[in-house]
Amino acid sequence: MRSALDVKRALGDAVVASLQALSREQGLGPLPAEWEDRARAIEVPKDPAFGDFASGAAMATAGHFHMPPRRIAEALAERLRSLAGAGGGAAPLPPSLQLTSVEVAGPGFVNMRLDGRWLLEVASSLLRDGPRSGVPDIGQGRRVQIEFVSANPTGPMNVVNARAAAVGDAMARLLEAVGFRVTREYYVNDAGRQARLFAESVAARMAEILGEPHLFPEDGYPGEYVREIAEELLREEPTLARVAPAERLERLRDAAVDRMLGRQRGDLEAFGVHFDVWFRERALHEQGRVQQVLQELERRGFLYEAEGARWLRSTAFGDDKDRVVVKSDGALTYLASDIAYHDDKFRRGFDLVIDIWGPDHHGYVARMKAAMQALGYAPERLEIVILQLVSLVRGGEAVRMSKRAGEFVTLAELLDEVGADAARYFFLQRSPESPVEVDLDLATLQSMDNPVYYVQYAHARICSVFRQAEAEGVEPLGEVTAQQLAPLQSPHEQAVLKALAAYAEEVRDAALRREPQRIVQYVYQLASAFHSFYHEYRLLDPDPSTRRARLALAEATRRVLADALGLLGISAPDRM
Incomplete structure (x- = not known):
């Protein structure tokens, strides 16, 4: 046994085989496949008093047997x-x-208890084959593209972008853990009005620095960072000071965006988030891809003209109304570019495309899914996760203003205050669809009250025990068999073993359900079980067999903690 998943699989097979035999005895023939699938599910009861594992197969198959579930x-x-x-x-x-x-029990639950040998096998397997030995290869090499953050290149990364970065990166790591080949992608919105306004804002600040007449653009970007970029570009490209304003603006259209993009990339790198692809929106227009996609939609009968504009017939695929893709003045809407971008994703051969969008994009989901179906792509190949907002609290009060930029709290400021590990942990502790509140005082606390400190300290504590063991001349563990783990029989030891056995299933479910918060909850529970065990027993017990078993349990815990924290992008320190 490598994990609780293997145990559930074996018990599920036994339940199905038993029901098959019962079905034949009742003269009903073989149990049909659809009933088999329902009967195979095995759960872990929330209350240990009801056993180690439970089956609801009797209730799931009552319609086949035409008997009360209790009798089945x-x-x-x-x-x-x-x-x-x-x-x-x-x-x-x-x-x-x-x-x-x-x-x-109850209306027809079957509760089962097992002796503890399977738990010892799981721990031995973790030590022998690594913490992911029981994680199933669900992806089997299929290609997934996950696009996240994709903030306009017009300002620093803020805390909402930071949560998107943490969630997207954790999802990518989880998908890789279950066998998918993942590409992390950032979409650079460098072809629209916002990018133009940003360049005009930098040009205005540059003129101000040079003492030239200037007019700051309406709806421009007034942050101090705009002046900083203007100063940097003047230092690095002195010729900008000597050219006419029109030529300067033309040169700044790319330079200003590229400079801001470099800052964003640096902030993300400091957060431990790396992208495989930085896709430029401008490339879609330069290559004519937007017009090509519109022509394809028209050829397929999903584009029409009305009121001087061109419309996508998105209601054909469940949208509440059709959407404009080309305005009456000939200007393209954002939707047109986004359709071309998503078409390009699928043309690159991705089996699954995942977008992580902010809550202001909720109404955009149906139209994008409709557009992809209009182009012939199966709807399940595009998945959109709506990420809710972040709030910061310090001293019980909401944090509203940036210390420096004047408009928002930046990712760089957050990292300076709490660090990347705490930021990731707090961003990931809730479902992506739920708002998250980050208590800055708690996040910076160096005590067991801080949940990320609590979890990391479990790993550091185990490392400390092994340093002590080495100093005392304790023999290294080497290979550990299940039989050598037999002394682990106390409730605290069993609690740690059960937590370790659950890891593979938690990774699988977190990946498939796009719920990285499951791993946050898991590492806390595992750390809690270990801390309780540590306080109750001496790991360096005088008895050699007991000492070896407990050290092996600690090492298995350390490996799983390090691996799980790695899936979250959080470090596992040796000392704290």
Whole structure:
């Protein structure tokens, strides 16, 4: 056994085989495949008093057997009891899975208890094969593109961008952990009105610095960072001071955006977020891709003219109204470029495309999905995650103003105050669809009250124990068998073993459900189980066999903690 997933799979097979036999006995023939799938599910009861694992198969198959679920459960339990001990019956279990009790509860639940050998096998497997030995290869090399952050290149990264960066990067790491080939992509909006306004804002500040007449653009960017960029460009390109304003603006159209983009990239790198592709919107227009996509939509019958504009017939795919892609004055809408961009994604061969958007894009989801279907792409190949907002609190009061930029708290400021690890942990502790509040006082606290400190300290504490063991001349662990872990029988030791066994399933579910918060919750629970174990028992026990087993449990915990924190992009320090 490599994980609780393997145990669930084996128990599910035993349940299905038992129900198949019961179905034939009842003269109903084989249990149909759709009933098998329902019957195979095995859960872990929230209350340990109800056993180690539970099956609701009796209720799931009542429609097939035409019997009360309780009667089906009693018959199923009787068959499963035959597997206890010698492991006989319709579907013998692996030797390490021995049922010690099978009980029927409630309307038809079957609760099962196992002896602890399977937990020892899991811990031994973790030490031998690594913490992901039980994680299933679901992706099987399929290509996934995940696009996130994609902020306008007109200002510094703010805390909302920072949460998008943390969530997108964690999702990418999780997808890679279950076998997908992931490309992280940043879409640079450098062809629209905002990029033009930014260049005009930098040009106005540059003229101001040079003492020239200037008019700051309406709706321009007034932040201090705009003046800084103007000063930097003047220092590095002195000729900008000697050219006419019109020529200067033309040269700044690319230079200003590129400079801001460099700053954004630097902030993200400091946050530990790296992108494989920085895709420029301007390239779509220069290559004629937008017009080509519009022509394809027209050819397919999903583009029409009305009121002097051109419309996407998005209502054909569930949108609440059709959408303009070319305005009456001939200007393209943002939607037109976005359709071309997403078409380009699929043309690059990605099997799945995931977008992480802010809450202001919620109404944009249906039209983008409609556009992709109009182009012939299966709707399940485009997935859109709506990420909710971030609020910061200090001293019980909401933080509203940046210390420096005057408009918002930047990612750089946040990293200066709390660091990348704490920022990631707090950003990831809630579902992406839920708003998150970051308590800056708590995030900077160097004590066990700070959850990220609490988790990281578990890893550092284990490292400290092994340094002490080495100093005392304790023999290195080497290979550890399940039999050598047999002394781990106390409730605290069993709690750690069960937490370790759950890791593979948590990784799988976090990846498939796009829920990185599951790993945040998991590492806290594992750290909590370990801290409790550490306070109850001496890891460096005088008895050699007990000491070896406990050190092995600690090392398995350390490896899983380090791996899980790595999936979140958080470090696992050796000392704190």
